[in-house]
Amino acid sequence: MPQITIVGAGLIGLSCAWRAQMSGWDVTIIDRQFDGDRASHGNAGGIAVSESTPMAIPGFSLKVARWLLDPLGPLSIRPAHAFKLLPWFIAFNQVNKPENFKRLSFALASLNNRVYDDFLPMLKDLGISDHLHRRGALTVYESERSFQSEAAEWAWKRELGVKWRAVSRDEIRVLEPNLAPLFSHGLMIEDWGHINDPKKIVEALRSAIISRGAILIPGEVARLDLSNRSQPAAIHVNGKRIAGDKLLVANGAWAGRLAATVGDRVLIESERGYNTTLPDESRRLHREVIFADRKFVATPLQVGLRIGGAAEFAGLDAPPNYRRSDALMRLARRYIPGMSEQGAQQWMGNRPTTPDSIPVLGPSPQSPNLLYAFGHGHLGLTQAATTAAIINDLICENPTMDLSEFSVARFGKAA
């Protein structure tokens, strides 16, 4: 049987492992900590299929300055990291040129518009179809002005295939009676869903691939190795070289470091997000609510109401700053009054974020046997099963999609 080695056992690596096994591949998967925490465990649990515009929407740069000055604002950059962030930020600033924005939106929509076609069969096979709740998401605005400020983006999203409808102040009260009466305008995003608990999906995937014969190797992959032409693609882990027919790098925010070991340049940052889960409040809301003015969300997961968001750029190694979770909770108390905070759990995770919000999917220019699947930013749960289907098509040499927008080559060569 053909053999694939996968680096990273988050949602992306595990989904790709699951899909490759379905096509008859032997899977070896390596993670430095199979039971450790990761972005895939604690995220907001949203199947956010409407998020088909890059983060750098037109006008975003002007907002950045305002947000950076606001202690409760959604964005922060640690001064010690600002210089390292510069190349990423310069690339980010190119995205909102109209021609780039349009092209990248189409690329994102080409993934998001097929998400349920890939996600539903995966949940079914894992025996957890009932973990998905397709009740839409409600975006709420505090004023006509803030609603109008996003009108052009929503009109564009409709052209991309997103289904939404405007919701009045009164309907917001009916849909989510536990929200404070502060919201004048809303949008119901029909196709959005949420799941019971992202960690449960990680666990179900891991159990499934183990039961189907995957080999799990704990260890930190130090580098990739394409030097031996007779053993196509290899990694170095625990002082050993492990080779396979195909090698897939799917280690999230850390992937740039590994790609660099074979000369592939990647612009990727850890966009650190924070949340707080309130275990007694899983029924406070009916669906995910997106607070548009403050850029945070609340999702009624089975494990509790998860309140989160924020984008902090501080690199991969800085300790968490839970004052960001505190700031979100201060806002949430105003918007969702009366919540019990007993047993509240704070969390931070590393979103693997590229400047153009497009994941890296496809082969390395160095070798068709080395594949990449990382950089899913805010959408790794949403796009996991779709990523797995695309990677499966590649390893089975049956590509069904033009992946040029997703190529690592867009970042240029390593210096």
Ligand SMILES: Cc1cc2nc3c(=O)[nH]c(=O)nc-3n(C[C@H](O)[C@H](O)[C@H](O)COP(=O)(O)OP(=O)(O)OC[C@H]3O[C@@H](n4cnc5c(N)ncnc54)[C@H](O)[C@@H]3O)c2cc1C
């Ligand atoms: C606050 C927050 C909210 C979010 N909300 C949503 C949401 O609602 N919907 C959505 O779709 N997405 C959401 N996301 C994004 C989503 O969680 C991520 O995009 C996704 O989890 C990325 O998965 P991954 O497998 O690429 O990375 P990870 O989950 O980070 O997994 C990477 C794995 O690689 C391993 N690893 C790293 N380097 C090495 C190495 N050198 N050797 C061996 N192993 C290594 C790590 O141990 C880890 O297990 C959110 C993220 C955050 C932080």
